Amino acid sequence: xxxxxxxxxxxxxxxxxxxxxxxxxxxxxxxxxxxxxxxxxxxxxxxxxxxxxxxxxxxxxxxx
Numbered sequence: 001x002x003x004x005x006x007x008x009x010x011x012x013x014x015x016x017x018x019x020x021x022x023x024x025x026x027x028x029x030x031x032x033x034x035x036x037x038x039x040x041x042x043x044x045x046x047x048x049x050x051x052x053x054x055x056x057x058x059x060x061x062x063x064x
Contacts, residue, residue, distance in 0.1 A: 011058075018055045025051055 025048040032040040 015055075015058045018051060018058055021051045022048065022055055 025044055029041055029044045029048065032038075032044060
Protein backbone atom coordinates (compact mmCIF):
# COMPACT_ATOMS: atom_id res chain seq x y z
CA UNK A 1 0.00 0.00 0.00
CA UNK A 2 1.10 3.51 -0.59
CA UNK A 3 1.90 5.97 2.17
CA UNK A 4 -1.09 8.14 1.24
CA UNK A 5 -3.49 5.25 1.70
CA UNK A 6 -2.01 4.44 5.12
CA UNK A 7 -2.36 8.11 6.08
CA UNK A 8 -6.01 8.22 5.06
CA UNK A 9 -6.72 4.98 6.91
CA UNK A 10 -5.07 6.38 10.04
CA UNK A 11 -7.03 9.63 9.87
CA UNK A 12 -10.30 7.76 9.44
CA UNK A 13 -9.45 5.46 12.35
CA UNK A 14 -8.79 8.42 14.64
CA UNK A 15 -12.01 10.14 13.57
CA UNK A 16 -14.02 6.99 14.23
CA UNK A 17 -12.33 6.45 17.60
CA UNK A 18 -13.09 9.99 18.74
CA UNK A 19 -16.74 9.71 17.71
CA UNK A 20 -17.13 6.41 19.57
CA UNK A 21 -15.39 7.85 22.65
CA UNK A 22 -17.87 10.74 22.68
CA UNK A 23 -20.82 8.36 22.60
CA UNK A 24 -19.41 6.09 25.31
CA UNK A 25 -18.61 9.04 27.57
CA UNK A 26 -22.09 10.49 27.12
CA UNK A 27 -23.60 7.13 28.05
CA UNK A 28 -21.31 6.93 31.10
CA UNK A 29 -22.52 10.35 32.24
CA UNK A 30 -26.10 9.10 32.06
CA UNK A 31 -25.21 6.05 34.11
CA UNK A 32 -23.47 8.11 36.79
CA UNK A 33 -26.40 10.52 37.00
CA UNK A 34 -28.78 7.61 37.42
CA UNK A 35 -26.59 6.19 40.23
CA UNK A 36 -26.28 9.66 41.84
CA UNK A 37 -22.47 9.67 41.60
CA UNK A 38 -21.82 13.38 41.22
CA UNK A 39 -18.01 13.21 41.42
CA UNK A 40 -17.88 10.76 38.54
CA UNK A 41 -20.18 12.98 36.48
CA UNK A 42 -17.74 15.88 36.82
CA UNK A 43 -14.81 13.72 35.73
CA UNK A 44 -16.76 12.42 32.74
CA UNK A 45 -17.79 15.93 31.74
CA UNK A 46 -14.12 16.95 31.65
CA UNK A 47 -13.27 13.89 29.56
CA UNK A 48 -16.20 14.59 27.25
CA UNK A 49 -15.09 18.20 26.79
CA UNK A 50 -11.63 16.99 25.73
CA UNK A 51 -13.05 14.41 23.37
CA UNK A 52 -15.43 16.93 21.81
CA UNK A 53 -12.53 19.34 21.32
CA UNK A 54 -10.56 16.65 19.48
CA UNK A 55 -13.62 15.70 17.43
CA UNK A 56 -14.17 19.35 16.53
CA UNK A 57 -10.58 19.52 15.35
CA UNK A 58 -10.93 16.35 13.28
CA UNK A 59 -14.38 16.98 11.80
CA UNK A 60 -14.38 20.77 11.84
CA UNK A 61 -13.85 23.36 9.18
CA UNK A 62 -10.06 23.13 9.19
CA UNK A 63 -9.63 19.37 9.45
CA UNK A 64 -7.34 17.47 7.13
